Amino acid sequence: MIKPSFNPMIGPSTWVLVNMGARFSPCMHNIDAIQGSTEVIGWPCPSSTDETSTCTLSDLCGFGGVPEPDYNGNKDQSPEPNQWFRFITPIFMHAGLIHIGFNMLLQMTIGKEMEKAIGSLRFVLVYMSAGIFGCVMGGNYAAEGLPSTGASGALFGVIALLLLDLLYSWQERRNPVKDLLFVLLDVVISFVLGLLPGLDNFAHIGGFVMGLGLGICVLHSPNALRRRLGQETSYSAVRDGAVEGPSFFKSPAAFFKGRKPLWWAWWMVRAACLISVTVAFIVLLNNFYVYRNTCSWCKFLSCLPIKNWCEIGDIQITRTEAETSKRALAEVFARVL
Numbered sequence: 001m002i003k004p005s006f007n008p009m010i011g012p013s014t015w016v017l018v019n020m021g022a023r024f025s026p027c028m029h030n031i032d033a034i035q036g037s038t039e040v041i042g043w044p045c046p047s048s049t050d051e052t053s054t055c056t057l058s059d060l061c062g063f064g065g066v067p068e069p070d071y072n073g074n075k076d077q078s079p080e081p082n083q084w085f086r087f088i089t090p091i092f093m094h095a096g097l098i099h100i101g102f103n104m105l106l107q108m109t110i111g112k113e114m115e116k117a118i119g120s121l122r123f124v125l126v127y128m129s130a131g132i133f134g135c136v137m138g139g140n141y142a143a144e145g146l147p148s149t150g151a152s153g154a155l156f157g158v159i160a161l162l163l164l165d166l167l168y169s170w171q172e173r174r175n176p177v178k179d180l181l182f183v184l185l186d187v188v189i190s191f192v193l194g195l196l197p198g199l200d201n202f203a204h205i206g207g208f209v210m211g212l213g214l215g216i217c218v219l220h221s222p223n224a225l226r227r228r229l230g231q232e233t234s235y236s237a238v239r240d241g242a243v244e245g246p247s248f249f250k251s252p253a254a255f256f257k258g259r260k261p262l263w264w265a266w267w268m269v270r271a272a273c274l275i276s277v278t279v280a281f282i283v284l285l286n287n288f289y290v291y292r293n294t295c296s297w298c299k300f301l302s303c304l305p306i307k308n309w310c311e312i313g314d315i316q317i318t319r320t321e322a323e324t325s326k327r328a329l330a331e332v333f334a335r336v337l
Contacts, residue, residue, distance in 0.1 A: 011096020014147055019046035019062045021089035022147040023135050026315075027061035029080050029289055031144055033315040036075040057081070087139065091131040093149040106155045110186075114161050122218045123158075129214055130157020130207035133277070136284045137206030141298045143313025148200045152190070153207030159187060160211025161219065168222040194302060197309045201302035213277035217270050229263055 007013060018024045026034055034041065034057070042054025046062075058065035066081035094100035115123040134153020142148065163183050170176045187208070194201030220226070287293055303310040 007096050009094075009096025009099045011094065011099065013046070015044045015046040015060060017093065017095065017149055018060055018147050021063070021086060021093060022149045023086045023090045023139060024061070024147045025139060025144040026057060027066055027081050027083045028086055028139070029082065029292075030075060030077060031315060032075045033144075035069045035077045036073055037069070037071050038073045040071050041069070087132055087135040090135055090149045091128070091151050091154055094151075095149050099150055103151050103155060106158070107151070110162055111155065111158050114158050114165075117165065118161070118218065126157050126161060126211055126214045126218060127154045129277075130154050130160070130210040133157075133210040133281055133284075134203035134205075134207035136281065136288065137209075138200045138202040139288050140284050141202045141294060142200050142302060143299070143311075143315075145315040146198070146200065146313030148203060150203070152200075153203035156187075156190070156204045156207035157211030157214070159183065159190075160208050161215045163187075164212065164215040164219055168219060170223075172223060195304050197303070197312050199302070202298075205301065209280075210277055213273045216273045221266055225262065225266055229260055 011017075012020070018027070025031060041057070043057055043060045045053045045055040046060060048055075056068055058068050061081065061083060063083060063085075066083060067077070067079050070077055094103065111123075111127075131151060131154030134156065135148065138148050138153075163180075166173065166176065166179050166183060173179060190204060191201060193199060194204050221229075221231075299310050303312070
């Protein structure tokens with residue numbers, strides 16, 4: 001019997017999103033509950049509304065497919081699924097009209113103004129880095145069966161830039177307290193919404209952290225610091241080379257000549273931030289593919305412990321009969337969005 005499903009975001013079904021490129025761990029590496037299963041698992045077909053139709057994991061993942069599990073109980077099968085691009089494609093996907101509507105609202109307000117302030121190159125660097133880092137963090141700590149789409153991680157990186165820019169130019173702002181309350185309210189509301197079922201708060205957290213780290217690297221020095229260095233402090237989100245000294249690319253030697261110790265200290269902070277976010281990215285990526293360590297309490301950063309919300313997306317197949325296993329798996333995934 002055909003049972004149409006409804007996506008509250010007014011968009012494609014969960015399985016269509018997976019097939020289109022959503023971050024979905026079973027398409028990216030071995031999963032103990034899947035590769036370790038001794039029963040063949042039938043996956044929902046992305047193009048079907050008939051719950052009795054099943055597809056292979058390769059059919060579901062698409063993009064040329066992935067190595068099909070042997071279902072012989074070996075959790076370390078090789079080669080593994082490795083659709084690494086699913087850390088990137090979700091940034092350009094959304095779960096539906098409501099999802100993309102909210103993100104576009106932020107994109108056309110906060111994002112637009114920040115891009116004007118820092119330039120397209122810096123903006124794209126932070127935007128993409130925050131989006132990818134958010135996806136990687138979600139891949140490490142979100143439920144393995146929870147597909148993830150959206151540019152929320154990237155937009156949280158932009159919000160982090162906005163917060164830094166506000167703090168850097170606090171005394172030059174007409175009403176800094178009001179601006180700060182606006183940013184904090186936006187962050188709090190977004191994080192609280194991220195606790196609802198089907199949303200990936202780890203992408204929000206990861207994007208915000210990367211935005212802070214890279215923001216310190218790409219934005220101008222704080223105006224309080226610039227005043228102590230005897231530099232111009234007129235409001236500007238990025239450094240004006242004509243004011244602060246010669247360009248590094250035009251004259252590297254002249255760029256460093258005559259700099260004060262305080263200037264060097266701030267650039268050491270910038271270097272430390274760049275190294276920190278780079279190391280964090282490498283560690284999380286390595287953990288996702290190699291160690292796959294997690295923590296028991298991390299899930300509560302992305303869910304509320306009520307009505308089994310924190311179990312949504314967990315892959316646990318305990319039945320012994322193949323058909324029963326299919327139904328059990330389908331029930332797990334039916335609640336993802």
